[in-house]
Amino acid sequence: xxxxxxxxxxxxxxxxxxxxxxxxxxxxxxxxxxxxxxxxxxxxxxxxxxxxxxxxxxxxxxxxxxxxxxxxxxxxxxxxxxxxxxxxxxxxxxxxxxxxxxxxxxxxxxxxxxxxxxxxxxxxxxxxxxxxxxxxxxxxxxxxxxxxxxxxxxxxxxxxxxxxxxxxxxxxxxxxxxxxxxxxxxxxxxxxxxxxxxxxxxxxxxxxxxxxxxxxxxxxxxxxxxxxxxxxxxxxxxxxxxxxxxxxxxxxxxxxxxxx
Amino acid sequence: xxxxxxxxxxxxxxxxxxxxxxxxxxxxxxxxxxxxxxxxxxxxxxxxxxxxxxxxxxxxxxxxxxxxxxxxxxxxxxxxxxxxxxxxxxxxxxxxxxxxxxxxxxxxxxxxxxxxxxxxxxxxxxxxxxxxxxxxxxxxxxxxxxxxxxxxxxxxxxxxxxxxxxxxxxxxxxxxxxxxxxxxxxxxxxxxxxxxxxxxxxxxxxxxxxxxxxxxxxxxxxxxxxxxxxxxxxxxxxxxxxxxxxxxxxxxxxxxxxxxxxxxxxxxxxxxxxxxxxxxxxxxxxxxxxxxxxxxxxxxxxxxxxxxxxxxxxxxxxxxxxxxxxxxxxxxxxxxxxxxxxxxxxxxxxxxxxxxxxxxxxxxxxxxxxxxxxxxxxxxxxxxxx
Ligand SMILES: Cc1cc2nc3c(=O)[nH]c(=O)nc-3n(C[C@H](O)[C@H](O)[C@H](O)COP(=O)(O)OP(=O)(O)OC[C@H]3O[C@@H](n4cnc5c(N)ncnc54)[C@H](O)[C@@H]3O)c2cc1C
Numbered sequence: 072x073x074x075x076x077x078x079x080x081x082x083x084x085x086x087x088x089x090x091x092x093x094x095x096x097x098x099x100x101x102x103x104x105x106x107x108x109x110x111x112x113x114x115x116x117x118x119x120x121x122x123x124x125x126x127x128x129x130x131x132x133x134x135x136x137x138x139x140x141x142x143x144x145x146x147x148x149x150x151x152x153x154x155x156x157x158x159x160x161x162x163x164x165x166x167x168x169x170x171x172x173x174x175x176x177x178x179x180x181x182x183x184x185x186x187x188x189x190x191x192x193x194x195x196x197x198x199x200x201x202x203x204x205x206x207x208x209x210x211x212x213x214x215x216x217x218x219x220x221x222x223x224x225x226x227x228x229x230x231x232x233x234x235x236x237x238x239x240x241x242x243x244x245x246x247x248x249x250x251x252x253x254x255x256x257x258x259x260x261x262x263x264x265x266x267x268x269x270x271x272x273x274x275x276x277x278x279x280x281x282x283x284x285x286x287x288x289x290x291x292x293x294x295x296x297x298x299x300x301x302x303x304x305x306x307x308x309x310x311x312x313x314x315x316x317x318x319x320x321x322x323x324x325x326x327x328x329x330x331x
Numbered sequence: 332x333x334x335x336x337x338x339x340x341x342x343x344x345x346x347x348x349x350x351x352x353x354x355x356x357x358x359x360x361x362x363x364x365x366x367x368x369x370x371x372x373x374x375x376x377x378x379x380x381x382x383x384x385x386x387x388x389x390x391x392x393x394x395x396x397x398x399x400x401x402x403x404x405x406x407x408x409x410x411x412x413x414x415x416x417x418x419x420x421x422x423x424x425x426x427x428x429x430x431x432x433x434x435x436x437x438x439x440x441x442x443x444x445x446x447x448x449x450x451x452x453x454x455x456x457x458x459x460x461x462x463x464x465x466x467x468x469x470x471x472x473x474x475x476x477x478x479x480x481x482x483x484x485x486x487x488x489x490x491x492x493x494x495x496x497x498x499x500x501x502x503x504x505x506x507x508x509x510x511x512x513x514x515x516x517x518x519x520x521x522x523x524x525x526x527x528x529x530x531x532x533x534x535x536x537x538x539x540x541x542x543x544x545x546x547x548x549x550x551x552x553x554x555x556x557x558x559x560x561x562x563x564x565x566x567x568x569x570x571x572x573x574x575x576x577x578x579x580x581x582x583x584x585x586x587x588x589x590x591x592x593x594x595x596x597x598x599x600x601x602x603x604x605x606x607x608x609x610x611x612x613x614x615x616x617x618x619x620x621x622x623x624x625x626x627x628x629x630x631x632x633x634x635x636x637x638x639x640x641x642x643x644x645x646x647x648x649x650x651x652x653x654x655x656x657x658x659x660x661x662x663x664x665x666x667x668x669x670x671x672x673x674x675x676x677x678x679x680x681x682x683x684x685x686x687x688x689x690x691x692x693x694x695x696x697x698x699x700x701x702x703x704x705x706x707x708x709x710x711x712x713x714x715x716x717x
Pocket of ligand 1: 461
């Protein structure tokens with residue numbers, strides 16, 4: 072028996088134009104968005120776990136009104152129900168405040184065994200929310216899982232590092248984050264798309280979670296984005312012509328850029 | 332047009348699938364004339380072959396509009412992949428679903444619906460194409476078995492590694508008025524005497540499976556008769572009406588592909604120091620492509636909506652022929668324009684436009700030629716056309 076809460080985030084479509092609001096936070100309202108691709112791996116893994124045993128997958132998102140699209144997509148893929156925390160006060164929240172809202176929402180969901188998340192969001196890419204959340208909930212965290220096995224109430228994951236591969240396990244309730252190596256997310260089927268229409272989605276405000284407006288939003292953020300500039304366009308590469316000394320020239324180039 | 336938010340989500344899903352699973356491979360498959368069985372299975376997993384099939388056979392019980400959306404989106408990336416779905420459902424599954432007995436449905440539909448198997452539809456013969464009444468293939472009932480002799484040609488999905496059966500029309504006798512009695516019979520792949528000959532070398536649709544079929548003293552059980560004896564011809568014509576709407580969706584995908592490719596290319600390619608898209612001579616032709624795409628889409632989805640709403644057969648027939656005629660002729664025009672916009676590159680196989688150019692022509696031929704559509708439309712108007 073494993074009920075799983077999967078955190079999903081609505082992010083700006085990376086193939087579209089991305090913009091920032093006047094307070095230098097990512098504009099999540101005026102742009103086309105979608106379910107963060109990295110979260111699809113978490114949804115898939117959660118579905119695999121419940122399909123192999125039993126239990127239900129609840130997807131949870133904190134975000135503006137359009138974030139309901141991310142919930143709907145996850146429901147179409149196969150999740151059973153959704154929760155959307157929607158409140159104007161949340162706009163501009165940093166990772167710490169976001170993890171507070173998520174933690175309170177998960178406590179309100181109450182009936183869960185595993186909280187599953189993606190590797191990072193494809194917009195902020197800070198990758199700290201899972202750890203913050205585990206701390207707030209007082210749960211063990213198994214992060215960056217590229218393989219996951221379950222035995223009873225113990226979960227074991229493989230975590231691939233640069234220098235070593237670790238195997239870690241934990242029992243009982245826990246937070247697990249998964250990488251894009253763990254599975255191949257399925258597409259929502261036609262039946263899934265039709266079935267999602269009838270799946271329950273609850274919308275909660277921060278008041279429903281017992282959170283004050285002063286605890287979230289830009290004002291409560293511990294960090295502030297001072298400025299931003301678009302990445303300069305890619306410049307043309309440098310072509311090394313091999314006149315018998317190609318190897319030397321390549322080595323010199325790499326050394327000049329401090330690669331070797 | 333009544334497209335729901337679910338239709339839009341479904342379209343987005345098929346578009347993603349086509350971009351990730353089809354687009355990277357089609358050029359190679361086309362070059363190799365490779366029929367991608369694996370892709371058919373993946374399309375099956377996605378539920379594409381079962382869109383309009385009943386749930387008891389593993390289908391989704393969905394509407395015809397959704398099927399058109401899937402065909403359009405696949406056809407936008409590759410026409411052969413689009414026709415594989417169109418023929419798999421429209422010509423393979425549809426006759427069984429509409430006219431099959433419970434036993435026939437139980438035997439064949441689950442695998443067809445899941446994309447584990449494909450079925451062909453054998454109407455056309457060397458001497459019977461537009462004039463499908465000229466069927467020569469014969470079937471006689473002998474000791475509780477149908478015995479078939481004859482030949483079919485140009486049959487889609489009929490000889491792939493996963494083809495499980497072909498439904499064929501055959502003369503099963505003569506009517507009192509002297510005209511032939513034509514019935515439809517299910518012939519399972521592997522039945523002795525039934526041979527799918529070497530695949531055709533075609534101008535386009537290289538990764539679609541098309542074979543001539545021969546039947547020599549082929550014995551199948553009597554219960555393999557599909558639908559009513561003597562109704563084979565009428566049944567197949569009814570099947571073709573729906574097929575025409577689906578072919579129109581495929582043609583819309585082709586036009587849209589031309590439009591997308593041209594908009595991108597005309598913005599990038601510069602001559603005389605400016606993008607070619609800044610020249611009215613080029614830009615206006617691309618505007619015409621947009622008109623064809625929108626008009627074609629409107630006709631197609633209107634016909635599909637009529638079918639979904641259960642409009643009278645006569646109305647659907649007329650709408651289907653109009654949609655098929657307009658979109659297929661527009662698709663041929665669109666590929667000609669797009670190839671021209673691409674200049675010399677348009678003639679090179681390294682650009683997808685050349686493939687669309689080769690693939691488009693058959694849209695005006697298969698499932699009733701343009702001439703046949705005009706004939707049907709004229710008849711629908713009450714004209715005394717031959
Ligand atoms: C790639 C491909 C796949 C196909 N798949 C299938 C399949 O799965 N199953 C199947 O049964 N068939 C299939 N067909 C066959 C297709 O439906 C026929 O080719 C089509 O109906 C035309 O028949 P025909 O080739 O005999 O041409 P003909 O009937 O000989 O026509 C030749 C020309 O004469 C014109 N013409 C004929 N009669 C008239 C008339 N009365 N008035 C005016 N003009 C007329 C036609 O429009 C055409 O231009 C396929 C064909 C192709 C090319």
